[in-house]
Every structure is written in structure tokens, then in C-alpha cells.
Amino acid sequence: MNDHPKPPNDEAATPKISDDMLLIVPVRNLVLFPGTVLPVAINRERSLAAAQEAVRNERKVGFLLQHEPETQNPTPTDLYKIGTVANIVRYVTGQDGTHHLVVQGEQRFRVLDFQDGLPFMLARVEHLPDPSTNPPEVEARALNLKRLSAEAISLLPQAPAELANAIQAVESPSTLADLVASFMDIKAAEKQELLETIDLKERLDRVTELLTKRIEVLRLQRQIEEQTREAIDERHKEALLREQLRQIRKQLGEEEESAEEIQELREAIAKAGMPEEALEQANKELKRMERMQDASAEYSMLRTWIDWMIQLPWSKVDEESIDIEHARKVLDEDHYGLDKIKRRIVEYLAVRKLNPEGRSPILCFVGPPGVGKTSLGQSIARALGIKFARVSLGGVHDEAEIRGHRRTYIGALPGNIIQAIRKAGTRNPVLMLDEIDKLGAGGFHGDPAAAFLEVLDPEQNGTFRDNYLAVPFDLSRMFFIATANVLDSIPGPLRDRMEIIELA
Incomplete structure (x- = not known):
């Protein structure tokens, strides 16, 4: 790159500029504050003309922010009215033809009106000097701003130490507010708002407010970084220990x-x-x-x-041996009397023998305690030569005890139905649902009686899905028998799926 402190002189084309006039350079997304030094890239024709005119005649320039950064050729109405007077410290043209300025802000100004018909933007301006004396409340605000600035710099991971020293060395409250504002990571519109705040006390308050918000963000960012680093270190430590454990186990075989x-x-x-x-x-x-x-x-x-x-016995099915005479003999051996009940059970078994694939109703023995309901189920299993399993339903109030818990829960297990099948070791045991009238009423745990609608329905139980297994299990070959003391507490839809046999 080549330095051009003074571009070629062209006095014939230079218009006369009075002292209250200022060459204007519009900028996008950049706000220059008094007392700060910034590099500025320019490439628009009128901006280049203004910069070259300023360098040629050793004049100052004024930087004004555009309202809309997308505007390529801004007019006076596209610019803010308050900007910063700056001195061009250096003018550099790159080998690729780009033009760069290094400028130092000096003072605020307000545009009064623009001059037309020139190759660059020229405006008559009013300079806005800072106050020469500072009351105690301004000094107090400046000291507080220095303290907050030091804290903010300490939270920045790559902030140079010289920046903190430079801010602490600033004596002017106005310069301090402008310097802190120029370094803050805020939008250009917010910086322009600070530039337009002429009252020093109000400007210090606004800068303090923005810096306090920024400090909160930096604190949270640091906290997140530390938590992330700790989590990564913990995972790295765990991975290292596991690898060491694997190598130890490998050595031990x-x-x-x-x-x-x-x-x-x-x-x-x-x-x-x-x-x-x-x-x-x-x-x-x-x-x-x-x-x-x-x-x-x-x-x-x-x-x-x-x-x-x-x-689980997915495919193990015990062979049923339905011998009516043998069944009648077993029932007579195990139970005295109950002729009507035993006759109905024999009829039930005879129908099952004639049509093994038929869907016969579920038997439900109803009667007071001690009349032999459970032992009748055991006798049926012995008569058929298959396993007997029993599920006690007294006080069950959670649907998960029927359908099982999902695997994500600690200590999850399948429901009582699947547990009974595993214990029986076959897919077609006689399963006695004892005390079905004592099922809980259900609540936020779900309704266990509703879960039994699928279990006892021959159209649905061929694909019974336990929550723990999360795959279908076929219950259609099972011999269900229910027992109850009373019928009143059994829900209607569940009662309709069963054939009621009352025991006196």
C-alpha cells in the first residue's frame, strides 16, 4: 500500500469553503466519537472527493451515520444531523484500489444546512463543545463508570491490559463516556443515540445503563463457558478412565x-x-x-x-389334554358339592375341545370368601394338564401394574400379566385374575380396569403391548378365569366380557 498524505493539487477545481463549512463523509454502521481513533474504508465517489479535498487543503471532515446502511448514494435526508468532526491522520490507497482513512474524532457538530452543486457533500455546521467544568454529580458518575469499565474488561477474554490502563487514565468525564461508548458492543443506532446526547450527566447515565446490561451478559457468558468447560473436562476424564479400565480388563482377559x-x-x-x-x-x-x-x-x-x-415364552405352548371324564373326576376330587358349577365348567371344557380355536367367554366365579373360587381355577389347570398362574388384583390402582412401566424409569418392570407368564413358563397357562372387583378406581395413575378391557378382549389381546417390552405379546392362547366377591364394583364393559358363575 502507498501513503498519500496529499493527493495531487487541483486548485482550479477547488471551491471556496468558509470556516463554518465542513466536508461531509457518510458512513454505514460506524459511529465516530470525539477522542477516539478509527480506521474507515471509503469507496463511494463523493466520499472519496471529500476525503481528497480535506487532505489536499488540510481541512477537517465530518462523519455522519446513514439511517439505512443499504443506501448507496445517500442524500442529506438519509443522514443523521449530529456527527463528529475528525482530523485525517492518514490516507492510504491499497494495491487493489481501495481507499482507507485513519481518523481521530475531535468534537460533535450539528448540520444546519447542506450546500448543493458540488462533487462532494458540504454542509454549514454548528460545533457542540463539551462543558469546561464538571459538577460533583458528574464526577461521581464518571468514577462509577470507570469501575464498571474495569469489571467489563476483566470479563472480556482477549481484552488488552493497555485498554484498562487507558480508561483509568482518562480525566475528562466527557472523553470517558465517549471512549467507553466507542468500545461497547452495541448497535450503531444506540451509539448514535449516545453521540446525540449532549447533556453530559444524561450521557453518563445512559452509557452506565448500557454497560451494566453488557456486564450481565458477559457474566452469564463466562458462567456458561465455565460450566461447559467443566462438563467437557468431566466427560474427558470419564472417557480417559473408561479407556484405562478397558485396557486393564484387556490385560486381565x-x-x-x-x-x-x-x-x-x-x-x-x-x-x-x-x-x-x-x-x-x-x-x-x-x-x-x-x-x-x-x-x-x-x-x-x-x-x-x-x-x-x-x-419370556414367546413360542412355548403346552399341549392341552381335554378329557371330559378326567376333568369331571378332578373336579369331584377337589370339591365336594357345587354340582351346578362343576357341570357348567365341564360344558365349557367340552365346547373348548370341540372348537379349540373358538373364542369362548372368560369365566368369572362370584361368591363370598372361602367358597372355593381360586381352587376351582387350580382344578381346571390340573384337568387340562397345563400350568396355573395367579395375579392378585386387590388394591391395584395403577395402570402400570397391568401394562408395565416404561424403560426410562429407574426400577421399571413389566406388568403383572407379563410377570405371571414368565413365571408360568408357557404362553397358554390358566391365569386367574383374583379379586377383580377390588381394582382401584383409577386417578392420575390411569384406570387399571380399562387396561383389562384389552387383556380380556379376544379381538385385541393377540397384540397386547406391555409398556416395558414395547413390542406386542400374544395373549390369545391364555385361559383367563376371574374371581370376585361382588359384581357391583366391576365396570359394565369389563363385566360384559365375562360369563358370570355365582357360587353360593
């Missing part, structure tokens, strides 16, 4: 044991006889678990879920 465990789980999943959707989900979660550290909480959660999936 435990890593091979982990790989063997994953392989065993993969083989167990393949042998579990899961339907396609459940198998796909189990393999997906196993791959996730393989990438985890076994010390993490999610690893333990996934391992428990996979164990449940493996241990």
Missing part, C-alpha cells in the same frame, strides 16, 4: 469374557422364538449394548430388558 457374554445373548435371542418385530428390536438393542461400557447405567437397563425378552 475380561474383555474376551464380555465378548463371549454378548455372543451368548445373541444366541439366546435367536433361540427364544420371538416374532419378527420383537426379534428385530432385541437385536437392535443388543448392538447398542455392545457399544456401551458395562459400568454405565444404560447398559444395566438394557441388559435387564434383554433378559426379560429372552426368558
